[in-house]
Amino acid sequence: MIAECRICAERFAATQTAHRPRPVVWFAGGARILIAGQAPGLRVHESGKPFTDPSGDRLRAWLGLSEAQFYDRERVAIVPMAFCFPGYDAKKADLPPPRICGETWHDSVMDALDGVRLHILVGGHAHRYHLGTRKGVTEVVRDWRSLPEDVFALPHPSWRNTAWLKRNPWFEAELLPVLRARVKELMDND
Ligand code: SF4
Numbered sequence: 001m002i003a004e005c006r007i008c009a010e011r012f013a014a015t016q017t018a019h020r021p022r023p024v025v026w027f028a029g030g031a032r033i034l035i036a037g038q039a040p041g042l043r044v045h046e047s048g049k050p051f052t053d054p055s056g057d058r059l060r061a062w063l064g065l066s067e068a069q070f071y072d073r074e075r076v077a078i079v080p081m082a083f084c085f086p087g088y089d090a091k092k093a094d095l096p097p098p099r100i101c102g103e104t105w106h107d108s109v110m111d112a113l114d115g116v117r118l119h120i121l122v123g124g125h126a127h128r129y130h131l132g133t134r135k136g137v138t139e140v141v142r143d144w145r146s147l148p149e150d151v152f153a154l155p156h157p158s159w160r161n162t163a164w165l166k167r168n169p170w171f172e173a174e175l176l177p178v179l180r181a182r183v184k185e186l187m188d189n190d
Contacts, residue, residue: 002083002105008098015087019045023084026050027077027113032186034116036126037080038156039097045085050078058157064180069187077113081125097125118186123156144175152179
């Protein structure tokens with residue numbers, strides 16, 4: 001079971017926070033919307049619930065979802081590239097999701113989520129895994145109209161990307177209204 005996984009115990013013990021694995025698992029088999037994220041941050045590690053942080057507030061606003069809708073596991077699956085907080089690097093930025101997590105768990109989770117009709121890929125790690133791309137985040141997001149109809153690639157909603165949002169106003173003006181309409185359609189019809 002993912003919730004009991006401790007594969008990265010030694011790796012996390014060696015980080016600045018010396019924390020233990022705490023997988024944040026938030027999905028159910030019947031979900032229609034998948035939010036494929038990166039990895040929990042420290043606040044989510046402490047809460048045990050995904051996106052309980054300013055990134056989550058921004059993501060919910062992007063999607064037009066209330067907290068109740070966002071956390072309805074029967075409709076929305078939240079599956080990061082790693083289920084545990086990876087720790088900080090020397091600049092206090094989150095370390096990348098441990099690759100072993102995706103290798104160990106991801107394919108079986110995706111198989112279980114066979115009813116998903118909208119894939120929302122949040123951040124470069126999710127873009128690379130789900131799209132098999134090596135392109136940078138801006139290029140992938142800017143080409144959103146060329147992605148399959150059921151896939152949206154987003155930048156990470158972190159405050160670190162506030163400058164990116166200012167540089168790319170088309171994201172909020174053009175992409176988000178289409179994404180919100182698609183999310184609403186699925187939430188209303190389920
Ligand atoms: S990050 Fe993934 S592989 Fe590592 S301990 Fe957590 S659940 Fe296990």
